[in-house]
Amino acid sequence: MISVAIIAQPYCHASGVHGVMDFFATANYCGRKSSGEPLFDCQIVTADDRPVRGYSGALVTPTADREALKPDLIVVGSALEAVVVDHYVQHSLDQARPLFGWLQSAAARGVTLASVCTGSFVLAEAGLLDGLAATTHWRAAALFRQRYPAVRLEVDQLLVDNGQVICAGGATAFSDLCLYLVERLASPAIALACSKLLVLDNRRLEQTPYMSLYGHKTHQDKAIHKAQAWMEEHYADVVVIDAVAGIAGLGTRTFKRRFREATGESPIHYLQQLRVEAAKHLLESSIEQTAQIIWRVGYEDASSFRRLFKRTVGCTMEQYRKRFSYVVPVASAGSGRMTAQA
The missing domain is CATH 1.10.10.60 (Homeodomain-like)
Structure with missing residues (x-):
């Protein structure tokens, strides 16, 4: 069984966090074994093991103690205000700081790390994207480049896979990420079955059709x-x-x-x-x-x-x-x- 930890941050895209849970539950249904053992065990965790309030006001409650988990896969959910309000980013990352050591230790053990939307800021702030390629929400691209020059940002891509570290751009790209992860960690057949059951198209490849000119005026010149x-x-x-x-x-x-x-x-x-x-x-x-x-x-x-x-x-x-x-x-x-x- 593959252990999955989903990180929920304050002001997160709550449906994205629960959506990852739902997707892996669907994968368990589609790929159920004769023994009845599920393929994936998913738990929601937070920086301080307390519930967080999503951007919509919905409460997201952790289902496990973070330090007690030894997951095989960690998915960092988006913090939506990083897209909506640039100056909120530092405050958001300060709140995420207790996660950094845990993420770094997991990376050293070979755990697969993934991010959704602006969850990539957390991985980058923890130093886990240096020298790698990444993507994030297109509206946060200028700020990401400014903060993390050591990361090669490919913002036109919806999904960037470095092997151990995978980034998805856009809040609803959690579905594309989950489809990819199920295909990789379980099987293409189970991923296809999930796609059909959830009425999802095959993975989207690019963010470019959704992008608009934004973020070029945050300078002071x-x-x-x-x-x-x-x-x-x-x-x-x-x-x-x-x-x-x-x-x-x-x-x-x-x-x-x-x-x-x-x-x-x-x-x-x-x-x-x-x-x-x-x-x-x-x-x-x-x-x-x-x-x-x-x-x-x-x-x-x-x-x-x-x-x-x-x-x-x-x-x-x-x-x-x-x-x-x-x-x-x-x-x-x-x-x-x-x-x-x-």
């Missing part, structure tokens, strides 16, 4: 803020970086350096991201033809923009619209023309 504001107003125009540098009151070389230091992006890449975000919004909220959308966001070369969009978002413009559009085409009375209805 007022000149770069000014340039960003101008670019956000004029992204559809012909934009010359030398001119944007002038708006910021900087020389071109200084502007490029400071822009990258402040945002983690080059000015050109930031402009491309603005145009992709504008296209995503139009695909979600209108029935305009894709060629018209490409022109509206400032591109004349449709093929070039389509390649940029797919590389950035992980799917074509048509696939994105099919997945995320919230408008319904409606024929105008007597005209035969189509209009949008939300």
